[in-house]
Amino acid sequence: MGIQKYCIMVLCAVSFSVVQISSKFDFTNIKCNSFDKEFSDFEHCYIKPINRSYKYVAVKVKLFKTPITKVNIGIFKRFNGYNGYRPFMYNITVDACRFLNDTKRNPTASYLYSFMKPFSNMNHSCPFDHDLIVDKLPIQFVNDQVTKVLPVPEGDYVYETNWFAYGIKRAAVKVYGTIS
Ligand SMILES: *[C@@H]1O[C@H](CO)[C@@H](O)[C@H](O)[C@H]1NC(C)=O
Ligand SMILES: *[C@@H]1O[C@H](CO)[C@@H](O)[C@H](O)[C@H]1NC(C)=O
Ligand SMILES: *[C@@H]1O[C@H](CO)[C@@H](O)[C@H](O)[C@H]1NC(C)=O
Ligand SMILES: *[C@@H]1O[C@H](CO)[C@@H](O)[C@H](O)[C@H]1NC(C)=O
Numbered sequence: 001m002g003i004q005k006y007c008i009m010v011l012c013a014v015s016f017s018v019v020q021i022s023s024k025f026d027f028t029n030i031k032c033n034s035f036d037k038e039f040s041d042f043e044h045c046y047i048k049p050i051n052r053s054y055k056y057v058a059v060k061v062k063l064f065k066t067p068i069t070k071v072n073i074g075i076f077k078r079f080n081g082y083n084g085y086r087p088f089m090y091n092i093t094v095d096a097c098r099f100l101n102d103t104k105r106n107p108t109a110s111y112l113y114s115f116m117k118p119f120s121n122m123n124h125s126c127p128f129d130h131d132l133i134v135d136k137l138p139i140q141f142v143n144d145q146v147t148k149v150l151p152v153p154e155g156d157y158v159y160e161t162n163w164f165a166y167g168i169k170r171a172a173v174k175v176y177g178t179i180s
Contacts, residue, residue, distance in 0.1 A: 025143035027057055028156070029176035039065050039170045040163070043131070056136040057175055061163075067127040070164035071096050073112045078156040085158050093164075097126035115145055115159065146179055154179050 032045035043060040050056070074091035078084070094109045100122065103110045117123060119137040121130075146152040156178050163171040 025139055025146055025177055025179050027055060027139055027142075027175065027177050029174075030057060030059075031172075031174045031176075032059060032061070033172045034061075034170070035172070036168070036170050039063070039165065042171075045173070053140070054138060056138045057134065058136055059132075059134045059173060061132045061171060061173075063128065063131060065165070066129045068096055068132075068163050068165050068170070070094065070167075071099075072160075072162040072164070073109065074160050075112070076158045076160060078158075085156075088157065096128065100124070100126065111150065112159075114149075115142060142177065152179060 027047045030045055030047050032042040034041045040061055040063050043062050045059050047055065047057055070093055072091070072093040074087060075089040076085035076091075077088035079086055090108050090112060092108055092112070094106060099106055099109055099113075103113060116134050116137060118141070119134050121133045121135075122128070156176070159175045159177070161173045162169050163173075
């Protein structure tokens with residue numbers, strides 16, 4: 001390899017690591033599942049890259065029968081030598097109405113909820129008798145949550161929410177991300 005070519009590669013590596021530092025978190029995948037289409041369905045569910053520094057998640061679920069009563073939230077991490085993800089932080093279930101009425105009572109759920117709160121229309125008391133939206137949740141926000149608010153080690157993660165009504169799981173949203 002010629003010295004010039006080598007230098008160009010080093011330059012690339014340097015600028016790449018600069019980008020990495022300014023944004024350590026990235027969304028890698030999103031999966032939305034409705035288990036009962038008569039109950040709820042997703043109008044949209046996607047990750048949208050706008051440019052190198054701006055990429056966001058948008059989810060809209062239409063509820064045909066209300067209300068949603070329980071929500072299970074957890075963050076799972078992929079571990080080497082283990083086929084799949086294992087609970088990393090929390091795998092908790094909250095009564096949506098009681099929790100949103102006073103989020104301070106449950107700090108764990110509050111932390112998990114904080115990932116979507118500013119971008120969702122769930123910030124009100126019950127009932128949830130309308131479509132639920134998480135709109136334009138950007139990587140930069142998640143990055144601040146996992147590097148400044150509560151530092152999280154590098155790795156592959158999935159943020160999973162399961163939505164229950166009348167004791168039955170109706171829908172699930174999984175957002176995959178990586179911290180490097
Ligand atoms: C990326 O897109 C956002 C939204 O359109 C814009 O505000 C920002 O300046 C863009 N950043 C770059 C580096 O182009
Ligand atoms: C998380 O908790 C729910 C409810 O307790 C349980 O059904 C589910 O299997 C758990 N998920 C994992 C991956 O442990
Ligand atoms: C909501 O919070 C208020 C004040 O803390 C309390 O009086 C009320 O009973 C709560 N309602 C529910 C449904 O938990
Ligand atoms: C909604 O969010 C705002 C700002 O975060 C907060 O002041 C308000 O109390 C919240 N409303 C409810 C019903 O939780």
